[in-house]
Amino acid sequence: MSTETTLSTASPDAKEGGFYRSLVIRRQLILAALTLALGLSLCFDLALGPARYGLGQVITALLTPDAVSEPVRVILWEIRMPVALMALVVGASLSIAGAQMQTILSNPLASPFTLGISAGASFGAALALAFGVSLVPAAVDYIIPINAFVMAMLTAGAIHLLSMRRGVTIETIVLLGIAMVFIFNSLMALIQFFASQQAVSAVVFWTMGSLTKATWSKLWIALGVLAVILPLLARHGWALTAMRMGDAKAESLGVNPRALRLEVLVLVSLLAAISVAFVGTIGFIGLVGPHIARMLLGEDQRFFLPGSALCGALILSVGSVLSKIILPGTIIPIGIITSLVGIPFFLFLVLRHKKASW
Amino acid sequence: MVTLTLEHLSAHYGRRQILSEITTPTFAGGQIVSLLGPNAAGKSTLFRRILGLLKGGGEVRIEGATSERPVAYMPQETGSSAVLTVYESVLLARMQGRSLKVQPEDLREVDRALEDLGIETLSKRDIGDLSGGQRQLVSAAQALVQAPEILLLDEPTSALDLHRQISLLSILRRLAREREMLVIASLHDIGHALRFTDQAMVLENGQLVACGTTEQVVTPELLRQVFQVDARIEPCSMGRPQLIVEAAV
Numbered sequence: 001m002s003t004e005t006t007l008s009t010a011s012p013d014a015k016e017g018g019f020y021r022s023l024v025i026r027r028q029l030i031l032a033a034l035t036l037a038l039g040l041s042l043c044f045d046l047a048l049g050p051a052r053y054g055l056g057q058v059i060t061a062l063l064t065p066d067a068v069s070e071p072v073r074v075i076l077w078e079i080r081m082p083v084a085l086m087a088l089v090v091g092a093s094l095s096i097a098g099a100q101m102q103t104i105l106s107n108p109l110a111s112p113f114t115l116g117i118s119a120g121a122s123f124g125a126a127l128a129l130a131f132g133v134s135l136v137p138a139a140v141d142y143i144i145p146i147n148a149f150v151m152a153m154l155t156a157g158a159i160h161l162l163s164m165r166r167g168v169t170i171e172t173i174v175l176l177g178i179a180m181v182f183i184f185n186s187l188m189a190l191i192q193f194f195a196s197q198q199a200v201s202a203v204v205f206w207t208m209g210s211l212t213k214a215t216w217s218k219l220w221i222a223l224g225v226l227a228v229i230l231p232l233l234a235r236h237g238w239a240l241t242a243m244r245m246g247d248a249k250a251e252s253l254g255v256n257p258r259a260l261r262l263e264v265l266v267l268v269s270l271l272a273a274i275s276v277a278f279v280g281t282i283g284f285i286g287l288v289g290p291h292i293a294r295m296l297l298g299e300d301q302r303f304f305l306p307g308s309a310l311c312g313a314l315i316l317s318v319g320s321v322l323s324k325i326i327l328p329g330t331i332i333p334i335g336i337i338t339s340l341v342g343i344p345f346f347l348f349l350v351l352r353h354k355k356a357s358w
Numbered sequence: 359m360v361t362l363t364l365e366h367l368s369a370h371y372g373r374r375q376i377l378s379e380i381t382t383p384t385f386a387g388g389q390i391v392s393l394l395g396p397n398a399a400g401k402s403t404l405f406r407r408i409l410g411l412l413k414g415g416g417e418v419r420i421e422g423a424t425s426e427r428p429v430a431y432m433p434q435e436t437g438s439s440a441v442l443t444v445y446e447s448v449l450l451a452r453m454q455g456r457s458l459k460v461q462p463e464d465l466r467e468v469d470r471a472l473e474d475l476g477i478e479t480l481s482k483r484d485i486g487d488l489s490g491g492q493r494q495l496v497s498a499a500q501a502l503v504q505a506p507e508i509l510l511l512d513e514p515t516s517a518l519d520l521h522r523q524i525s526l527l528s529i530l531r532r533l534a535r536e537r538e539m540l541v542i543a544s545l546h547d548i549g550h551a552l553r554f555t556d557q558a559m560v561l562e563n564g565q566l567v568a569c570g571t572t573e574q575v576v577t578p579e580l581l582r583q584v585f586q587v588d589a590r591i592e593p594c595s596m597g598r599p600q601l602i603v604e605a606a607v
Contacts, residue, residue, distance in 0.1 A: 017465040019481055020445050106439070238453045244440035245447065251411055252431040253454045253500070299441045300450070302458055 027303045030296050034310040038088065041317040045084040046076055048324045086214035087320045087334070088313040089222045090275040094282065095289025095312020096226075097268040097275075099304065100233060102290055103240050104261045105170050111286035112272030115159060115173070116180025117152045118283070121276040122207050123184045123191075124151030129202045130195035144206070145218070145277035152276060155180050156269030160262060168258040173265070209280035209335025211320060218278045225274045229267050230309070236260060237301040244299050282335045285312050288346045295349060315342060359387040359538050360422045360507040362408075367416035369400075369407040376403045377414065377564045385557065387422075387507060387538035390531050392551035392572060394544070395561035396585060401544040404561065405431060405510045423507050427455075430506035434513050435494050438485060444496050445481040448472060451500035471503035475529060490517035498526065502533070509534075511543040515550065523547070527554040549601040552576055552591070560584060573599055582607060 046062075047053045053061075053072065061068045061076045068076075094112060101110040112118050124147035127133040138146040159176045166172045192200050233240070239260055242250040247257040272286065289312030290304075297307040319338040323331050367380040377400045385391055393401050406412045409431050420428060440447070448468050453460065472478040477495050480488070485496060494517045501509055511530075515523040527543075531554050534541045542559075545551050551558055551572055558575040560568040562584050568575045581589045581601075588604040 017462075017469055020449070020465060020468075023443070023445075234458065237458050238450055238456070241440075241442070241446075241450045242454060244442070245438045245450075246436050248433040248436055249438070249497070249500070252409070252433045253451055253504075254427065255454065294441050298443070298446065300446050 027297050027307075031303065031306055031310065034296075034307065034314060038310060038314050038317060041314060041321060042084055042088065044321045045087065045317055045324075046080050048321060049075070049080060050329075051075060082216045082219045083211045083214045084317070084320065086211050086219050086222065086279065087316040089219065089226055090211070090279050090282065091285055091289070091313040091316030092309035093222065093226050093271040093275045093312075094286040095293070095308045095315075096230070096233070096305065097272040098286030098312075099290035099293065099308035100240065100264050100268045101286075103243055103299075103301075104264050105173060106244065106246070107170065107174060108291070109287070110174070111283075112268070112276070113281075113283050113286060114181070115177030116155050116184060117269055117272050118276045118281050119181045119184035119188075120155030121148035121152040121273060122203075122281055123187050124148040125206050125277075125280070126188055126191045126195075126203045127151075129206060130191050130199040148277035149273045152273030153269060155184070156265065156273070160265060164262070168261050173261070205333070207281045207335075208333035209282035209338075210333045211279055211316075212331065213279065222274050222278055225270060229271055230305075232267055233264065234301070234305060236264070237305065240264070241299060241301045241304075280333075280335065282316065282338055284339045284342050284346075285315055288342060289315055291346070292349065360420065360424075360428060360540055361386045362508055362540055362542075363419040363421075364408070365417045365419060367404075367407060367414065367418065369403050369412045369414035371412075375564065376400050377407060380404065380416070380561075380566045382559060382566065382569050385540055385542070387540045388535055389556045390534045390541040390543070390554060391557045391559065392545050392555035393542055393559050393561065394548060394551055394576075394584075399561040400564040401561055402434065402512050403564075405433075405512055405542075405544070408510060420508065425505070425507060427504070428507040429510065430501040430504040430508075431510045432497050432501040432512060432514060435490065435497050435517060437490075437493060440485060442485055443481065444477070444483050444485055444488070444499075445472070447485050447496060448499045448503050452503040467503050467505060471499040474502055474533060475499050476525070491519060491522055494518060495522070495526070506539060508540045509542070511541065513544050513546065515545065515547070523550065530554075548576055548581070548585070552599050552601060576601070 043055055043058050047055055047058045057068065058076065061072060065073050065077060098111040101112065101115065102108060124135060125144050128144045128147045134143045135147050135150045159173060159180065162176050163172045192203060239255045242253050242255050243257060243260065250257050290308045293304055293307035293311045297303040315338060319334050319341065322341055323334050323337045326332060361384045363384040364380050364382045367377060368375065369377040393404065395401050403412065407414055408418050409429060445468060448471055449460065449464065452464050452467055472481060475495050475498055477499060480492060485493065488496065494514065498511065498514055501511065515526055518526060527550055530541050530543065533539060555572050557570065558572040559566060560575060560580065567584060568580055576591065578589055578591065581587050586607040588607060590602045591599050592602060594600045
C-alpha cells in the first residue's frame with residue numbers, strides 16, 4: 001500500500017468531532033446573544049414614544065402589569081406592545097422569506113422584493129387606496145391588507161405556475177420575478193397617473209412601510225402564519241442546506257430540488273405577503289437579515305433559519321427604536337429608516353468581513 | 359453481499375434516447391468497476407438512471423442490500439458558494455432524511471469518511487475556499503459518509519493531481535474489499551482503469567459495447583474503435599499491464 005498515503009498535507013489535530021461540538025456551542029451562544037439583544041431592543045422600543053419611560057418601569061410593567069399605573073399600562077400594553085411585537089414578527093417573517101429565497105434560488109440578491117411579491121402587494125393596496133377597489137369582500141379595516149395579500153399571492157402563484165412550464169429552474173423563477181416587478185411598477189405608475197393627489201400621497205405613504213397600523217388582531221394573524229410556517233421549513237432543514245450545494249449534489253443526496261423549490265416558494269410567499277399586507281413595503285430586511293445571519297452562523301439551516309429570524313426581528317426592532325429618536329416627536333416611516341441606517345451598516349459588515357460570505 | 363445487475367436499461371431526455379438496452383452481468387460487492395467511454399457516451403446518464411433520477415425502460419436489480427438506501431452517488435463536481443465548513447458539508451450528506459438532531463454515531467461516521475480519504479485536516483475550512491481537487495475529495499467523502507453498499511462515482515479523479523488520483527483509487531479499492539462495497543467509477547484515464555479496476559464497462563453513443571474484466575475489455579482494437587487512439591498494452595517491469603498511446607486516429 002505504498003501508494004495509499006494521505007490525500008492532504010496532514011498535521012496532527014484535535015479530535016474532529018470535538019471541533020464540530022465547539023462550533024455548535026459557539027453558534028448556540030450567538031443565537032442566545034441575539035435573543036438577549038432582541039429582548040433589550042424590545043424594552044427600548046416600548047420605553048420610547050411621546051411619553052418616555054425608564055427601562056425599569058417597562059420591565060416592571062411587563063412582568064407585573066398590575067404594579068404600574070393604569071395610563072402606563074394602557075400605553076405600554078395596548079398601544080406600544082402590538083407595534084413593538086409586530087416589528088419582531090414582521091422582521092422575522094421577511095428575513096426568513098429572504099433567507100429561503102436566497103437558498104432555493106442560490107442567489108444572494110433574492111428577497112421577497114426581487115421576486116415582485118411586494119410589488120404585487122403594493123399594487124393591491126394601491127387599488128384600495130386610490131379607487132376603493134376591494135378584490136375580495138372584506139371588513140373596511142382589512143380591505144388594504146387583504147388586497148395586498150391577494151395580489152402578493154397571485155404574483156407568487158403566477159411565478160409558481162409559469163416556472164413549472166420550464167422545469168422550475170432558478171433562472172426561470174428569477175426572470176419571472178423580475179418581469180413581475182416591472183409589470184407592477186408600471187401598473188403603480190398608471191394608478192398614480194389617474195388617482196387624485198390625496199390618493200397618490202396615501203399610496204406613497206403606504207409603500208414607505210409603517211408599523212403604526214399594527215393592532216393586536218393583526219399581530220396574532222401574522223404571528224399565527226409565522227408559527228405555522230416556521231416548523232414546515234425547519235422540517236426540510238437538511239434538504240434546504242443541501243440545496244446550497246447545487247441541484248446535482250442535492251439530487252444525489254436524495255433531495256428533489258424542483259419539488260422543494262416549489263413548496264418553499266409557496267411558504268415564503270405567504271410569509272412575505274402577510275407581512276407586506278400589514279405593514280407595507282419594508283425592503284432591505286429580507287435581503288440583509290439573512291446575510292448577517294449567514295456571516296454569523298453559516299448556512300446549516302438548524303442555525304441559519306432561527307438566526308435569520310432573530311437578525312430580521314432585531315434589525316426591524318432597532319429600526320423602530322431609531323425611527324422614534326432620530327427626530328424627537330416624529331415617527332419616521334420604518335421602511336425609510338431600515339434602508340437609510342441599515343444599508344451603510346450592512347456595507348460596513350460586508351467590507352469588514354474578510355471571508356467570502358456568498 | 360450486495361449485487362447489481364442492469365437489465366435492458368434505457369433512458370431518455372424528452373424524446374432523445376440517451377441509453378438503450380444496457381444489460382450487464384451481475385456485479386458483486388468487493389469489486390471496483392470502471393465505466394469508460396468518450397465524452398457524451400452516456401456515462402453520467404447511466405449513473406442517474408441507476409439511481410432512479412431518470413425514468414426509462416428496463417430494470418436495475420439490486421439484491422442482498424441490507425440498508426434502505428444502499429446506493430450513494432458522487433456527481434461531477436460543480437462547486438458551491440455555500441457558507442459551510444467541510445465538516446458540515448459532509449455531515450449534511452449523512453443527515454439527509456434523518457431527524458434534525460445529530461447523534462454521536464453521525465459524527466463518528468463523518469470522522470470516519472474524512473479519515474478514510476485523509477482529509478480530516480480540511481474539516482474546519484469553508485468549502486468555498488477549497489481548490490477544485492479538495493472539493494472533489496470532499497464530494498467523495500459526502501458519498502462515503504452515507505455508508506453505501508454500492509458507490510457510484512462520476513469522474514472522481516478529474517480535478518486531482520497525479521498523487522491524489524493514485525491515492526484516491528487505491529483507497530477506493532481497499533474500501534471496496536474491506537466493506538464488501540461495489541464501487542463503480544467513470545474514468546477517462548484508461549491506464550488507471552487497467553491498474554485499479556476489476557471490471558470495465560464501455561459505453562459508446564448510449565450503448566454498452568464491451569463489458570468484462572478490465573484486461574479482457576481494454577484492447578488495442580477497442581481503443582481504436584471507441585476512443586479513436588492508436589495504443590498498445592504492454593506489461594511493465596512489475597508485470598502490470600500498461601497503456602502506451604501512440605497517436606490520435
